[in-house]
Amino acid sequence: MKKIFSFYNNLSTPLKASFWFLFCNLVQKGISFISTPIFTRLMTKEEYGIYNTYLSWENIIIIFASLNLGAGVFNNALIKYKGKENEYTSSMQGLTTVLTLVVMGVILSFGNFFSNLMEVPIYVLILLTFELIFMPAMSFYMARERFEYRFKSVVLITIFLSISILFSGIGAVVLFDDKVSAKIISYIIVQSFFCGIIYINNFIKGRKFFDKEYWIFALKFNLPLLPHYLSYIILSTSDRIIIKQMVGDAEAGIYSLAYNVGMILNIFINAITSVFTPYIYKELNDKRYKNIEKVSISILLFILIPLIGIVLVAPEIVLIMGGKDYLDAIYIIPPVVLGTFVYLIYSFFSTIEFYLEKTLFVMLGTVSAAIINIVLNLIFIPVFGYFAAGYTTLISYLFLVIIHYIFMRKIFKNRIYNIKKMSVISFLAFLAVFIILSIYSFSIIRYGILLGIVVLLIILRKKYMYLQEIFLF
Numbered sequence: 190m191k192k193i194f195s196f197y198n199n200l201s202t203p204l205k206a207s208f209w210f211l212f213c214n215l216v217q218k219g220i221s222f223i224s225t226p227i228f229t230r231l232m233t234k235e236e237y238g239i240y241n242t243y244l245s246w247e248n249i250i251i252i253f254a255s256l257n258l259g260a261g262v263f264n265n266a267l268i269k270y271k272g273k274e275n276e277y278t279s280s281m282q283g284l285t286t287v288l289t290l291v292v293m294g295v296i297l298s299f300g301n302f303f304s305n306l307m308e309v310p311i312y313v314l315i316l317l318t319f320e321l322i323f324m325p326a327m328s329f330y331m332a333r334e335r336f337e338y339r340f341k342s343v344v345l346i347t348i349f350l351s352i353s354i355l356f357s358g359i360g361a362v363v364l365f366d367d368k369v370s371a372k373i374i375s376y377i378i379v380q381s382f383f384c385g386i387i388y389i390n391n392f393i394k395g396r397k398f399f400d401k402e403y404w405i406f407a408l409k410f411n412l413p414l415l416p417h418y419l420s421y422i423i424l425s426t427s428d429r430i431i432i433k434q435m436v437g438d439a440e441a442g443i444y445s446l447a448y449n450v451g452m453i454l455n456i457f458i459n460a461i462t463s464v465f466t467p468y469i470y471k472e473l474n475d476k477r478y479k480n481i482e483k484v485s486i487s488i489l490l491f492i493l494i495p496l497i498g499i500v501l502v503a504p505e506i507v508l509i510m511g512g513k514d515y516l517d518a519i520y521i522i523p524p525v526v527l528g529t530f531v532y533l534i535y536s537f538f539s540t541i542e543f544y545l546e547k548t549l550f551v552m553l554g555t556v557s558a559a560i561i562n563i564v565l566n567l568i569f570i571p572v573f574g575y576f577a578a579g580y581t582t583l584i585s586y587l588f589l590v591i592i593h594y595i596f597m598r599k600i601f602k603n604r605i606y607n608i609k610k611m612s613v614i615s616f617l618a619f620l621a622v623f624i625i626l627s628i629y630s631f632s633i634i635r636y637g638i639l640l641g642i643v644v645l646l647i648i649l650r651k652k653y654m655y656l657q658e659i660f661l662f
Contacts (some may be wrong), residue, residue: 194616213347217456220351224358225449228372229442231362231513236444239308242371242433245426246316246482249419250296254289254321257418259328264412264470265546267336269406270377278329278370279395280403286323286474293318313373320377323384330387336467353379410548417552420559424585427559428578440575446511447518447579448661450503451525457495460535462486469540478605485537485606489614492530494646500526500625501639517576523626524579530618531586534611538593541601550596558589586644 228235251257258281268275293314296303300311307314326347334343357379361371381472392398429448466490472481499506503522507515565581594608605654628634 193659195510200281200457207529208616209344213344215338216344217347217351220355221449224355224445225510227359228362228523229446229515231359232368232372234442234514235438236369236442238429238433238438238440238445240372241445242438242441242515243307243309243369243373243423243431246422247387248422248426249576250292251321251324252415252418252422254292255285255325255328256288256408256411256415258285258411259325259332260418262334262414263329263332264467265410265543266403266406267333268474269329270403274333275391275395276397276400277395278333279397280400281329281407282326282395283393283398284404284407286293286322286398289321293321293510309373309458313370313377316377320323320381320384323381323388326388326391327384329391344657350379350383350405353383368466377437394460406519410546412550413548415552417548417555422551422556423559423580424562424589427563428582429564431563431570432575432578435570436575443515443518444521444559446507446515447521448525449531449581450506450518451499451508451522453499453506454492454496454526454529456491461491462533462536466536466540472543473544478603482604482607486610486614489534489611493535493614493621494642495619496526496530497625497642498639500622501635501642502552519629520576520626521579523622524583527619527622528579528583531583531590531615533588534615535593537588537606538590538597541597542584542593543606545600547600550593553597554589554592558585561588571631 227242232240264280266277267274295313297318300314303314304311331343334340337650354376357375358372361375362368365371397403429441429445434445465484468484469481472478500523504516504519507518508520511518539551539554542548562581564584565584566578569577569581595607624634625638
């Protein structure tokens, strides 16, 4: 224990923050992971599919209601308006509040249409308005804490929010006959409560609802990015909507489960990028490009471990989370996991574009990838079934990486990333995943490979303690 505490105390603040953000993601996703087998058994495949499709629609509405002002422009603003963070944050809340009222006003004006489209009662859409007003406050707060490497409040909020969402959701599904609406409403109430507290606190600190300079800066930066954020949501959610419309609710439920399992890798990726993004900003500002190159390669090598582990035990994870009815999901997980890995590489390139405020390039690349994804889905899902959706998304992400690399090189001439090493690591990831996919029926071989990896990690554990040196914080 003394060695552990000594090692922890000697870590730099950013690396400590990275550890705790990883912990937060593990808690958040872990609770979600634990809850999935509960809800897949309390709800039918059709109900589970409708609920996840609703979440897809909600994510699209959020983009219009908030312009995603908690991302992209917010990191730039924390540098541009240093010392005025409270005023800027409260002003952004004012802007997102106005945007939400306008967007939800339009949606509620056509309430019956949107109610039928999303398969929820109109009163759910009314409650959604309150959630959308308060939600940006949490994203602003979390972004500031991460940017400054403050993690204590992030950990506490994450734990209490995740546990509250879990138990309220279970209670609602058990008690009410309309399980889909009950699950959605319980989520809205809990989110609104926690985010509402942050919303009020941000306004008390900043005391500013409207500021012309802040609003203009944010709108100029993020309005061109609206197609980008919308396209990203389409990339990650349109599969479920198209499957629901073209195949059925049950198939959308199976695909949703596979997607949720594949996205486990995001637990590690989000924890790392939440620290790596502000790190890139600061290193770019100081022109320390070599540091960024070294750290990015180390991150990709690190992510290979959970990537291979998830794919190796995918059949067992599906059985635990959904049961035999969802077993077809195991063939969708490999391309979803690879797509998540490829998206990590894209985030490296797009961060440079965000830093340089070249939002037009960001938008063009993501919109193109979203269009490709929709077209491929419409072509291949009718031919190969809903299994094709995982591979069409992977192809779209590969296009996204290539086009953003071209854009990054066009606007920034200095070498930041080692593309040859990135390509080799990516090839190894693809090779490993498709080899594992070919041996899914041979459980003993899979378990043997997993055991070998664990033993190898134990033997090389000291080399994996190089994380502090690698990050060079």
